Amino acid sequence: MGGVHPGCEGRRVRRHGRGRAEPVRAGLLTDVLTGLLAAAAGLLLLWLLLVGFLALARPKGATLGDAVRLLPDLLRLVARLARDSTLPRGVRLRLWLLLAYLAMPIDLVPDFIPVLGYADDAILVAVVLRSVIRRAGPDAVARRWPGDEKGLEAVRRLTRT
Numbered sequence: 001m002g003g004v005h006p007g008c009e010g011r012r013v014r015r016h017g018r019g020r021a022e023p024v025r026a027g028l029l030t031d032v033l034t035g036l037l038a039a040a041a042g043l044l045l046l047w048l049l050l051v052g053f054l055a056l057a058r059p060k061g062a063t064l065g066d067a068v069r070l071l072p073d074l075l076r077l078v079a080r081l082a083r084d085s086t087l088p089r090g091v092r093l094r095l096w097l098l099l100a101y102l103a104m105p106i107d108l109v110p111d112f113i114p115v116l117g118y119a120d121d122a123i124l125v126a127v128v129l130r131s132v133i134r135r136a137g138p139d140a141v142a143r144r145w146p147g148d149e150k151g152l153e154a155v156r157r158l159t160r161t
Helices: 028-057 064-069 071-083 089-103 116-136 138-144 149-159
Strands: 013-016 020-023
Touching: 071 089, 071 116, 071 138, 071 149, 089 116, 116 138, 116 149, 138 149
Parallel strands: none
Antiparallel strands: 013 020
16 A cells, blocks of 8 residues: 555655555654754753752751761761661652762762852752651761761751751
8 A cells, every 4th residue: 555646756655544645754853853952941941940949948057068078977877877777768768869869970960060069969968868857856867977066066057957
């Protein structure tokens, strides 16, 4: 049924129900490019929404310098909490997802962008720890804090708890 249709000699045709034949569209490349452009625009919009969320969720009472200074202790804390079987499963899952995100080479805001590059990591750590403290309690964090009391106080400021 793929013969030559009258009026379409020498051109490939596509059959659509009831025997009608139409020439193959030359605009297929245009359709693909339009789809890719729409997907890229959607991803950009999603990225902007996530960056906006991080900007709204950033800690108010502490500085980014506190989080950067505490980063080694914060990473040890998150790893200790993630391995703690006494914490609820949902809390541990959040912590493992946070560790996976921090280990990934791709960030919401690339690290080569001055100041903002590392800010998304610090803000995300503060948001996750805030949710952990609200669910598991501040004692769970205090028991596993690897640093000094001054550092723990800075964590409390970062997480607003």
